[in-house]
Amino acid sequence: MSYVCVCSLSTCRVLVVGAGGIGCELLKNLVLTGFKNIEVIDLDIIDVSNLNRQFLFQKKHVGKSKAQVAKESVLQFCPTANITAYHDSIMNPDYNVEFFRNFMLVMNALDNRAARNHVNRMCLAADIPLIESGTAGYLGQVTVIKKGLTECYECQPKPTQKTFPGCTIRNTPSEPIHCIVWAKYLFNQLFGEEDADQEVSPDTADPEASWNPAETEARAMASETDGDIKRVSTKEWARSTGYDPAKLFNKLFKDDIMYLLTMDKLWKKRKAPLPLDWHQLERRPQGEVKAVGLKDQQVLGVWGYCQLFQHSIETLRSELQEKGDGAELVWDKDDAPALDFVTAAANLRMHIFSMTMKSRFDIKSMAGNIIPAIATTNAIIAGLIVMEGLKVVSGELESCRTVRPQRHTSSRCRAILWRWSPVLNLTYHFTVANVSF
Known part of the structure; x- marks a missing residue:
């Protein structure tokens, strides 16, 4: 032609x-x-x-x-x-x-x-x-x-885009991606635009936690009623603490995990999570760990991620203060403090649920859906x-x-x-x- x-x-x-x-x-x-x-x-x-x-x-x-x-x-x-x-x-x-x-x-x-x-x-x-x-x-x-x-x-x-059931994200994560999604939800609950579909606290209405459907329904209704009376949003509570890293840590990685352990039916066929306590970790002797490889490809220890969690919260808190009352942050994989926060929170949750922790590079790839x-x-x-x-x-x-x-x-x-x-x-x-x- x-x-x-x-x-x-x-x-x-x-x-x-x-x-x-x-x-x-x-x-x-x-x-x-x-x-x-x-x-x-x-x-x-x-x-x-x-x-x-x-x-x-x-x-x-x-x-x-x-x-x-x-x-x-x-x-x-x-x-x-x-x-x-x-x-x-x-x-x-x-x-x-x-x-x-x-x-x-x-x-x-x-x-x-x-x-x-x-x-x-x-x-x-x-x-x-x-x-x-x-x-x-x-x-x-x-x-x-x-x-x-x-x-x-x-x-x-x-x-x-692949989605995951809320009860899996909140109660029974079994893969690193579940913890990473939870950490991104947590960022929005603390610093960004709150979304009712991105809750991070334990899911009391999880049907797997009860063999009795009526009990599950009653528990869900009780949770909603209790929320109407006493419950404040995650962001409001965090603000009331001054975004104190130790208090946030113990709420997320100790108190919430201990509450999950009371839902004993979840752990009959699963390995139960292990709560972390900030003050106990702080008092524990920390051996010097020599980092191997490039910075973003290193996997830190539990205390290393505790410190990263603390530093990222302090940085993000300062950014909110600079923006003024009512300000919100937007999670971006290329924003260093935001990525540090998700990296630390996700890895701490992985450790709690007996998963192998991931490097910052791996977290960025999965959190940003990067191919x-x-x-x-x-x-x-x-x-x-x-x-x-x-x-x-x-x-x-x-x-x-x-x-x-x-x-x-x-x-x-x-x-x-x-x-x-x-x-x-x-x-x-x-x-x-x-x-x-």
Whole structure:
């Protein structure tokens, strides 16, 4: 099939949404392919953790706008390119349907579903082709979306984030992730926006704690009545103590655990939790433990996490005081005091429930729902985006493909198979393999 050129690459105006792992590779590919009119938008600033895979950024750029630095770095590849950078959210009302109609093609390099949904809807409304992409470890996908010709991003249901029963989080955690979720709930109960669905105190209505359904119902009703009369919120109680770390510790890791032990039916087939007491731990001789490995990959002892718990609470308490009365904090995996608090609280709860404690690095990965990003996968995906983009610019939408990898293992080799599937009503595909023996 011969190409029908819609416009030259040098005059084709494209929008890149996202300047992170995929976005850095994509911007470089675009200018080296011949695209000259590019606009890029990204809300984030550069963090040290970005530097291992987002090669347009250097240590000196930490704290600066991703979009702006990406523009400056890409211009070194092609000084004649016309690149406009926006340090902003694509969901800002300023970027409306008329804004999207300025482009011949939109390319997504995003890492969250809300923004993907928004860009998908704007491109449909503006009738502009969109190339959607994403990576997850060694896996990834690229697909072309065009109104009236292909499925849109929201046409197929997406998997929802895994949730856990409240009674498991509050009463009977059995995996580290249960303790991490509990610690994030605790952060919000103490410092952030309180949510009735994120309670951290023992669940007195746990049906497993009683063999008699009537007893369970009565216990739940009694708890609600008691709460109406005497119960204050976790945040109000914490404020009344002045966010005293020792009092908070004993409430969470001693008193609440001792209350759980009174629900003896829970422990007939489980190992019972072991309460911790701040003052006993404080008086206990603490042998000097030599840390091994990088700081974030070290696993501390129980007293080490007690100290981290104390220090993080004191820091977060100061942040609240600086913000003034009624202030609230928002948990962010990249906020050091917030991550320290969750790391300490989660590990102390893991110890209480006889689980192996985790490093700060592992806690951050699980608490932030982080899937490891691999530079090679980002590069492959960015290259495929440009390949599909060339088809769109050339007016060959019927030859566009959705590209997804498939894992393949055998006794002789391990491979990632990249499969091209038609995005239109075509009936063929082909597969290539990258094989490592």
